[in-house]
Amino acid sequence: MAGFEMAPSNQTDEISALRRRVAELETDVQRQKRAFEERFRRLADAAPVMIWMAGPDARCSYFNRAWLEFRGRTLEEESGNGWTAGLHPDDRDLCVETYIKSFTARQPFRMQYRMERAGGQYSWLEDxxxxxxxxxxxxAGFMGSAIDITDRKRGYFTPDEASVRMVFALTERERQVLVLIADGKSTKEAAAQLGISYKTADSHRSRILEKLGVHETASMVRYAIRAGLIEA
Incomplete structure (x- = not known):
């Protein structure tokens, strides 16, 4: 046909050979990847800690044997967002918020929460x-590990998360005033100890009451106790 020239036979053979080689390399890469994943899963299943993995969409795709035995559930049940069903109701919002924020920022995280284990009891995990x-x-997503820290938690006061958030929304000076008043000091004594005027200390006290949404000193004390600032 005019204007069309067939490639020489040897050039066609070279192109075909190159395509076959590329296909072989791609197959080899996939084979190595599958072998690596299989080795990883064997090692993860032998590990004494709980291991999980999630894709770039934040949905979990893998949990090792230790995690599944701890939860008493199957991989299918825990995958995706299924694992969140086991979170303690008081910890769920903060845990999921920390998890999603870390994914969005692609930054490491460390958090503690209560998770329901096989049998229905809750245990503290550090993840x-x-x-x-x-x-x-x-x-590619996130990878993590969790350990049971319930024994470490026993005998220790566990601050109420909501109270911690409220108290740490105060300024540093307001927290200092809160601790002193909650510890039994009068506003005048708190002012003297902090080296500020009574008027300034009283102004801090008023703002603390307003920010915490309470109206008396007793409620301030309860917030300080729940947040772990002072002992009951």
């Missing part, structure tokens, strides 16, 4: 997650 990346630098 550490870190971002992971493909060889080309593309974000």
């Amino acid at each position: 550490v997650g870190v971002p992971r990346y493909e060889e080309d630098g593309e974000f």
Whole structure:
């Protein structure tokens, strides 16, 4: 046909050979990747700690044997967002918020929360997650590990998360005034100890009451106790 020239036979053979080689390399890469994943799963299942993995969409795709035995559930039940069903109601919002914020920022996290275990009891877990990346630098999700710290928690006061948030929304000076008043000091004594005027200390006290949404000193004391600032 005019204007069309067929490639020489040897050039066609070279192109075909190159395509076959590329296909072989791709197959080899996939084979190595599957072998690596299989080795990882064997090691993870033998680990004494609970291990999980999530994709870039923050949905969990893998839990090792230790996690599944702790939860008494299958991989299918825990995958995606299924694991959140076991979170203690008082810890769920803060836990999920920390998890999602870390994914969005692609920053490591460490948090503690209560998780329901096989049998229905709740245990305290300390969970550490870190971002992971493909060889080309593309974000691949997160990988993490959790340990049971229930024994460590026993005998220790556990601050109420809501109270902690409220108290730490105060300024540093307001928290100092709160601690002193909650510890039994009068506003005048708190002012003297902090080296500020009575008027300034009283102004701090008024703002503390307003920010905490309470109207008397007794309620301030309860907030300080629940937040772990002072002992009951």
